[in-house]
Amino acid sequence: MADTVRRRRDTPPPRTGSGEAEVLRGFLDYLRTSVAAKVDGAPEPQARTAAVPSGTNLLGLLNHLTFVERSIFLGEDVTDWQATFQAAPADSVAGVVARYRETVERANDVLDRCTDLAAPIPRPRPGRPAPSARWALTHMIEETGRHAGHADILRELIDGSTGR
Numbered sequence: 001m002a003d004t005v006r007r008r009r010d011t012p013p014p015r016t017g018s019g020e021a022e023v024l025r026g027f028l029d030y031l032r033t034s035v036a037a038k039v040d041g042a043p044e045p046q047a048r049t050a051a052v053p054s055g056t057n058l059l060g061l062l063n064h065l066t067f068v069e070r071s072i073f074l075g076e077d078v079t080d081w082q083a084t085f086q087a088a089p090a091d092s093v094a095g096v097v098a099r100y101r102e103t104v105e106r107a108n109d110v111l112d113r114c115t116d117l118a119a120p121i122p123r124p125r126p127g128r129p130a131p132s133a134r135w136a137l138t139h140m141i142e143e144t145g146r147h148a149g150h151a152d153i154l155r156e157l158i159d160g161s162t163g164r
Contacts, residue, residue: 011034011163020134021114021117021137024134024137024138024141025111025137027141028137028140029108031144031145031148032104032144034148035062035144035147035148036100036101038058038151038155038161039059039062039093039097039100039151040093040097042059042093042155043093043158043159046158046159047059048060048086048087056085056150056154057085057086057154058151058158059093059096060087061085061147061150061154062100063087063091063096064084064147065144065147066100066103067081068143069100069103069104069107069140072107072121072136072139072140073106073110073121073136073140074103074107074110074123075121075130110122110123111133116133117134117137118132118134119132120133121136
């Protein structure tokens with residue numbers, strides 16, 4: 001198997017500015033790029049096939065992260081979080097990756113308007129207060145990092161691909 005293993009260059013953590021917002025955004029973008037790279041190019045149907053008893057699959061992880069980004073930064077309501085862990089049967093790997101990257105771009109547009117990390121995320125969400133930018137960034141770092149680790153293992157199980 002060693003001859004067939006594809007190893008990506010192991011990208012070190014980002015060098016960021018010294019400000020809190022720059023550090024948080026730098027690490028979040030680093031994790032976002034890593035998790036999208038893990039899914040990008042994964043073969044079908046393995047990308048959507050559960051590799052562990054919980055049913056977790058590579059495509060579902062990125063689909064879920066898309067919904068989390070939309071909820072936290074864009075104010076979209078999610079009524080069934082468990083369902084977000086499965087991509088629709090018609091979704092392709094390339095389509096899910098593109099949708100995630102587009103959502104990240106929209107989320108970053110929102111974050112660009114956040115000048116005070118203690119202030120709420122500027123997004124409409126009737127009846128529910130928005131979290132502070134600091135909380136939202138920290139939560140997305142935790143959420144994305146956790147699922148990036150899952151994706152590392154799942155991608156290696158699929159085709160031996162490793163690295164960030």
